[in-house]
Amino acid sequence: MQRLSHLLGTENLTREQITFILDQSKPFQEFQRYPLKKLATLRGKTVAVAFFESSTRTRISFTTAAARLGADTMALQAESSSVKKGESLIDTVRTIEAMRPDGIVIRHASSGAPEFVAERLEIPVLNAGDGTHEHPTQALLDALTIRDRKGGLEGWNITILGDILHSRVARSNIHLLTKFGARITLCGPAMWVPRELENMAPGLRCTTCIEEALEGADVVMVLRVQTERIHEPALAAEEYILGYQLTAKRLRLARPDALVLHPGPMIRGLEIDPVVADGAQSCVLEQVTNGLAVRMALLYHLIGGAPVDAPHPAKDRSNASD
Numbered sequence: 001m002q003r004l005s006h007l008l009g010t011e012n013l014t015r016e017q018i019t020f021i022l023d024q025s026k027p028f029q030e031f032q033r034y035p036l037k038k039l040a041t042l043r044g045k046t047v048a049v050a051f052f053e054s055s056t057r058t059r060i061s062f063t064t065a066a067a068r069l070g071a072d073t074m075a076l077q078a079e080s081s082s083v084k085k086g087e088s089l090i091d092t093v094r095t096i097e098a099m100r101p102d103g104i105v106i107r108h109a110s111s112g113a114p115e116f117v118a119e120r121l122e123i124p125v126l127n128a129g130d131g132t133h134e135h136p137t138q139a140l141l142d143a144l145t146i147r148d149r150k151g152g153l154e155g156w157n158i159t160i161l162g163d164i165l166h167s168r169v170a171r172s173n174i175h176l177l178t179k180f181g182a183r184i185t186l187c188g189p190a191m192w193v194p195r196e197l198e199n200m201a202p203g204l205r206c207t208t209c210i211e212e213a214l215e216g217a218d219v220v221m222v223l224r225v226q227t228e229r230i231h232e233p234a235l236a237a238e239e240y241i242l243g244y245q246l247t248a249k250r251l252r253l254a255r256p257d258a259l260v261l262h263p264g265p266m267i268r269g270l271e272i273d274p275v276v277a278d279g280a281q282s283c284v285l286e287q288v289t290n291g292l293a294v295r296m297a298l299l300y301h302l303i304g305g306a307p308v309d310a311p312h313p314a315k316d317r318s319n320a321s322d
């Protein structure tokens, strides 16, 4: 298998690489249940975690994943850094690189920022979300959740609800899941689900009718409504709720064993009814836990540099530092 040198998106990953990352994540999932959660696998390595845009779960998840592998982290928070003083992206990341981290995790409001950085630095770059472009670790953790719950990743009917046009989560999921034969329905208000999106990948269908979108779905992925994009009179929150909120009644149109996924942060009462968010079909917290496992697998692969067939660090307990 072709080793990854960066993780910039899911568009250019092969099925084999995706399956490898998901397989490598499995023992790290088990590992999250151990009473002592620290390995020595990346001891002496440093991971820079540079967030130029706000984040709760992705930032904490990457930082915790690095710590559980034994690595140190260097954190950059844009709000409290020289970015505020007008320093350019490349100067900021070159400054971080001069402190010799072994890899950098980057979130940025501009689409393409991680790729721009990867072309200029010598170390592995992991995209933690860039503008409206990609959020590959989110799609990988979603895939792990689907594969676990459904016993495989192949050929499901997946419905993605919300602002597809501006969603990096939707884009990364579309690229990943269509490689595994998913039939994906994109659903939301017309201005957020333009027909041209159907050209993104084979097997894509766009609709503005939520009932049609949910019929027979195996997985319903609900996106956060980016409230900054709700502008009356074009679209009021009440209209969105009436037309597109995932309610228990609507969910009954999907298959009885359909999974409900949400990348967070959830706005309860807007895109999702709290009854569904907390219901038996919801995988929201499992997604968060799986995020740790996927990020540990990626940091291990990209920064640890071990051969792809090396014994897995979470299985080989002689490697534990506890």
Ligand code: NCD
Residues within 6 Å of the ligand: 057, 058, 129, 135, 138, 168, 169, 223, 224, 263, 264, 265
């Ligand atoms: C998403 C993001 O920031 O792209 N959240 C996340 O990383 N879990 C989704 C969102 O903010 O809408």
